Amino acid sequence: MEKNITSFEEYKTEYAKSINAPEQFWEGKANNFTWQKKWDTVLQWDFTKPEVKWFEGGKLNITENCLDRHLEQRGNQTAIKWIANNPNEQSRRLSYKKLHTEVCKFANVLKNNGVKKGDRICLYMPMVPELVIAVLACARIGAVHSVVFAGFSAKALADRINDATCNILITADGGFRGAKITALKDISDEAMKNTSSIEKCIVLERTKSKIVMQKGRDVWWHNEMQKASAGCAIEIMDSEDPLFILYTSGSTGKPKGIQHSTAGYMVYTEYSFRNVFQYTEGDVYWCTADIGWITGHSYIVYGPLLSGATTLIFEGIPTYPDAGRFWQIVEENKVNIFYTAPTAIRALEAKGMEFVNPYDLSSLKILGTVGEPINEDAWHWYGSEIGKDNCPIVDTWWQTETGGIMISNLAGVTPSKPTFATLPLPGIQPCLVDEKGNEILGNSVEGRLCIKYPWPSIARTIYGNHKRFKDTYFSVFANKYFTGDGALHDENGMYRITGRVDDVLIVSGHNLGTAEIESAMDQHKNVCETAIVGYPHPIKGNGIYAYVICHNTPENSDSLRKEINDLVTKQVGAIAKADKIQFVNGLPKTRSGKIMRRILRKIAAGESDNLGDISTLLDPTVVEEIKITAQ
Ligand code: WTA
DSSP states (O other), rough: OOEEEEEESHHHHHHHHHSSSSHHHHHHHHHHHHSOOOOSEEEOOOOTTTTTEEEEEHHHHHHHTTGGGHHHHHSSSSEEEEEOSSSOOOEEEEEHHHHHHHHHHHHHHOOOOEEEEOOEEEEEOOOHHHHHHHHHHHHHTTOOEEOTTTTOHHHHHHHHHTTTOSSSEEEESEEEETTTOOHHHHHHHHHTOOOSSOOOOEEOOOOOOOOOOOTEEEHHHHHHHHHHHHOOOOOOTTTTTTEEEEEOOOSSOOOOHHHHHHHHHHHHHHHHHHTTTOOOOOEEEEOSSOOOHHHEEEEEEEIHHHTTEEEEOSSSOSSSSTTTTHHHHHHTTSEEEEEEEEEHHHHHHHHOGGGTTOOTTTTEEEEEEEOOOOOOOHHHHHIIIIIISSSSSEEBOHHHHHOOBBBBTTTTTOOBBBBOOBSOOOOOOEEEEEEOOOOOOOOSOOEEEEEOOOOOOOOOTTOOOOOHHHIIIIITTTSSSSEEEEEOOOOSOOOEEEEESEEEEEETTTEEEEEHHHHHHEEEEEEEEEEEEEEEEEETTTEEEEEESSSSOOSSSSHHHHHHHHHHHHTTEEEEEESSEEESSOOOTTTTSSSSSHHHHHHHOTTTOOOOOTTTTTTTTHHHHHTEEEO
């Protein structure tokens, strides 16, 4: 394995090399992997199409790199340490050898059920080792996995299955989450009523919940595994063959199936994992994200396994059975590297030190955060109360679309600064632009965050809609990838991400589209129009504030609020429920009919005295009314 960057000086040298000779730089990294055939060209790209190809002509399988190549040296090392939701349930340990065997077997299960290279497979599962096994089994045989977060509703699941025309759904009888059981198979059944592509549903037994198995379609995971043979040769994939699709919310319309390809994603997730977290041989690494999000894909599954690390997987939630659960797990498993979201940090901070103090956290060396801007208070609490002033914090900025961490300090190696993601990783060329797309040069400036040059794990397309991919990311500013985030630069050129500049909301670190929530609410028979905005929320980062126009004045506004939120739960999922719903008679619109969300955001944030210029509104009087009845 390649050495990590170990000093700020070395970072600067590596960064310069990566900019001056990107192809040579990444070729050097790619040489650390096992290839069936090496590439003909390192990089071909054209952002106007957009088209990006890394390591074209190369042949490989990512699971050979995650599993097979480790067997000789670390076959008996723990690959996955799994901790159950219930603290009394036995944890599980899968060595690299065992994981390899299980992946091969399940790959054969997929084949026995008709899966072929290029098929799309939907995974709707709890956080159990079988989810990782299923992900890798898909990759082993060249099928494209599409993991759907197990908190999404039947409608959201069906939409995602239909969009990618998945032919197999892998789920479980249920999932344990805190004190609750999520009825994953029932939800899947509901979803499958509205899908036509699913031929087989493979069901893992987890909760022993009573479920219905449909003959001919539904099969049990354990029965299929018994029938499957052990060995499974890798499918030899092209570098640019798709590896997975992962849905993320957009500013408008339906979720986007972000598609990643094989070789570039592999090279970048491994490189970024090792360097950002300064992973060293033998470290126990724990990322608390769900595998249903990109963080779980890149930094629970692929990055750590490619690096031969021990990756801990937790099935449950931070507050079950109490708010000390994370710290108990850290103590019991001597976790060295811990990666979580600001929302979890704030929620646990609010519970008080009595949940932290009982535990020995001295194994911790490095802390990380991801998913949303971290506020200064939470940053300090994390560093002093969890890290005992002894652990660098890496604030890692990146996106589903970027595949891997883009802007972050390297733990203990490059400088950190509270609330700043700091500097780009080698190979990443960010810039700030003004509204017209002109680059804003110099330090101490603020603008929209773009990336000027391709990196290996950049998304290649939106599944089935390359035009939307181009329009969303490559057409807003010519010849640049537009992130949708705003950012500023301090006097030393360090980046601070200030938040989304589009209509994507980050709530508890989850990406939600305002359009998706609005259209769910609009389905209520008494709802005429809605506008969703975010407002500052002490734990979630952003809360969801809904302005709703009704056809008829509601008789009981609380019960209507509940009905509206029930619809959101059904259509999208409970994570998208509004925290506040205000009934209004009109919305502030421009003369061209566009909702002025800026005004609604200010009112939701309690800053209605400072609305700025509202004279361009079609009817400025609606604002007065909204201000008076604000929640
Ligand atoms: C936000 C998650 C500030 C940002 C990996 C981005 C962050 C969106 C940070 C992507 C961070 C992520 N500081 N904001 N360290 N990390 N974000 O696709 O707005 O779920 O565009 O990927 O999360 O969310 P996604």
